[in-house]
Amino acid sequence: MKKNLAFTLTPVLLALLAACGQKPDGAGGHGGPGGPPPVSVAPATQREVQEFDEFTARLEAPDTVEVRARVAGTVEAVRFKEGQVVKKGEPLFTIDARAFKADVARAEAQVAALKTQSELARADLARAEKLVSVNAVSQQEIDQLRTALRSAEANLKGAEAALVQSRLNVEYANVTAPVTGRTSRANVTPGNLVGVGDPVLTTLVSSDKVYAYFDASEATFLKYMRAAKPASTVVQMGLSNEDGFPHTGKLDFVDNRLNPATASIRARAVFDNKGGQFTPGLYARVKLGGSATYSGVVVPDRAITTDQTKKIVLVVGPNNIVQPRPVNPGALIDGMRVVDGVKAGELVIVDGLLRAFPGAPVTPQVLKVDDKGMPIPAPQPGAPGAAPAPAPASAASK
Known part of the structure; x- marks a missing residue:
């Protein structure tokens, strides 16, 4: 009898729950009772749009020079401050040049002696040629004098070349900057003995411009080839700590072949770096215009x-x-x-x-959209400017 009463009350309870706005489990709706979601x-x-292609790049200096000694000797002085910007021709290191100056003096003396011998041989030949008409000298003697003059002149040229080399050694003892750029640390200090080409005294990188090297896919390369893009295409760049692409440069180099292993081709953009804001080796993002507007x-x-x-x-x-x-x-x-x-x-x-x-x-x-067409998220209920949410029905109304 109790079981029959329970089954009889069940529809009544469901009707009461429906009247109060409550639903059994699993009967929830979307966007309101019975409404569309x-x-x-x-x-x-x-x-108006313009397509762009974006790439990752690495910055490199146009000139990277390992400064080495061209003569052997003892370093007397380091003439620069590590990390400073130096101009082409400014002194970097000074090597003891006393031995090279002595070679210059010896070569100058050798040149003077051989110049005297050459003048004497020329005078002897001139006198002998005057005596040929009176048969005072033989033709063999004339030939010997001419040979002696040519030999003296050749020896003089050799001595003059040795003098030039000796003077170059004195010049090389003063190591100067081959390009304008920023120096690295000095790898040797005064008192160290250096050889010809070893070790590397310092490294110098040019700083007035910077290159951004990046790899483009084969499809991108073919797209630009079809569009007949000139080598002066404008390229925009941004560093890893910058938003967007605030720097503008130009595409100035595309390699002459694709890498078959990666199906990509190397390209390069050049940017002005007179302000020194770009350091070689930095990661960068570059953007290249892929179409007209x-x-x-x-x-x-x-x-x-x-x-x-x-x-x-x-x-x-x-x-x-x-x-x-x-x-x-x-x-x-x-x-x-x-x-x-x-x-x-x-x-x-x-x-x-x-x-x-x-x-x-x-x-x-x-939703509202901004000037680019991007939707602006609707304000959340309770947020400033949001419409007040309707108050829930009270238990008494139920």
């Missing part, structure tokens, strides 16, 4: 979803019915994707995609 939508925007329809990239093998967006059509729309996605610019297949002004679902089903109704909430 809420979604956030934004209008597709038509604007054109008019296109853009939607938020997050609004694009996949239906098996094709890309689609969900559009809210008449009577708030969801319509799947196949699209051909293009370039991604500032979070907005260029698409072909959506008209400007159509409402595209950007949030709540999992609650929207093709052919089913939804409750759209139209």
Whole structure:
């Protein structure tokens, strides 16, 4: 008898629960009792766009020179401050040049002696040639005198070359900067003996310009070849601690072959570095203009979803019915994707995609967009400027 009473009361309890607005477990709805689910939508925007290709790059100096000694000797002085910018020709190291100066004096004396011998041989030949007409000397003697003159002149030229080399050694003892740039640390200190070419005294990198080397894919290379891009294409660059691409340079080099192992080609952009803000070896981001400016329809990239093998967006059509729309996605610019297949002004679902089903109704909430077409998130309930949320019904009203 008790069991029959329990079954009799069950429909009554369900009716009371329904009257109070409560639902049994598993009977929850979307966006309100019995209403279509809420979604956030934004209008597709038509604007002028320009496609860009972005790459990662490494900065390198146009000139990197390992400064080495060209003569052997003892380092007398380091003439620069480590890390400073030096101009071409400024002294860096001084090597003891006393032995080289002694070689210069010896070579000068040798040149003077051989010059005297050459003059004497020339005078002897001139006197002998005057006596030929009276048969006072033989032709053999004339030939011997001419040979002696040529030999003296050759010895003089050799001595003069040795003198030039000795003077160069004195000059090389003063190691100067081969290019204008920033110095590294000094690898030797005064008192150390250095040989010819060993060790590296310091490293010097040029600082007025900087190169950004990056690798482009084969497809990107072919695209630019079809567009007949000149070598002076404008390139923008940003460092890892910078927002966007605040620096502007030019593309000045593309390699003559692709790397078959990576299917990529090396390219280089040059940037002005007179302010010294770029250091060789830094990581950088570069952006290269991939097309001319054109008019296109853009939607938020997050609004694009996949239906098996094709890309689609969900559009809210008449009577708030969801319509799947196949699209051909293009370039991604500032979070907005260029698409072909959506008209400007159509409402595209950007949030709540999992609650929207093709052919089913939804409750759209139209979001405002910024000047680029990106949706501005709606204010959360309780946030400043948000509309007050409706007060829940009291227990008494139930």
